Amino acid sequence: SAVAFGIKWKMKQMHRGNQTTQEEFILLGFSDLPQYQIAFFMVFLAILLITLVGNSVIITVLNANSQLHNLMYFFLGNLSFVDICLSLVTVPQMLKNFLVDKKTVS
Numbered sequence: 364s365a366v367a368f369g370i371k372w373k374m375k376q377m378h379r380g381n382q383t384t385q386e387e388f389i390l391l392g393f394s395d396l397p398q399y400q401i402a403f404f405m406v407f408l409a410i411l412l413i414t415l416v417g418n419s420v421i422i423t424v425l426n427a428n429s430q431l432h433n434l435m436y437f438f439l440g441n442l443s444f445v446d447i448c449l450s451l452v453t454v455p456q457m458l459k460n461f462l463v464d465k466k467t468v469s
Contacts, residue, residue, distance in 0.1 A: 404461040411454045418443040418450075 396403075421443040425431050460466040 400461045404458055407454060407461070408458060411450055411458070414450050415447060418447045 422440050425436050425440045425443075
């Protein structure tokens with residue numbers, strides 16, 4: 364049909380496009396404020412530590428108290444665990460970029 368032909372033609376056009384590869388991204392977030400890089404580092408490090416401690420306390424309390432072993436608290440514990448994982452993946456990269464000159468993510 365005409366629609367199927369149009370989709371195949373569009374896909375062929377897309378494959379003939381730009382063949383370059385991008386291996387890293389340059390972050391520009393706070394690069395225009397170099398005098399505040401250390402202050403930003405300290406603030407976001409404090410936020411990371413508070414997040415990790417708070418979520419760890421939630422998980423510890425949920426595991427220690429048998430009255431909290433129901434479905435709602437199970438999901439709350441999982442949410443805390445996922446928040447810890449997300450924080451440990453993204454924030455250290457951001458903290459590194461506050462301290463280095465070449466602010467890239469590869």
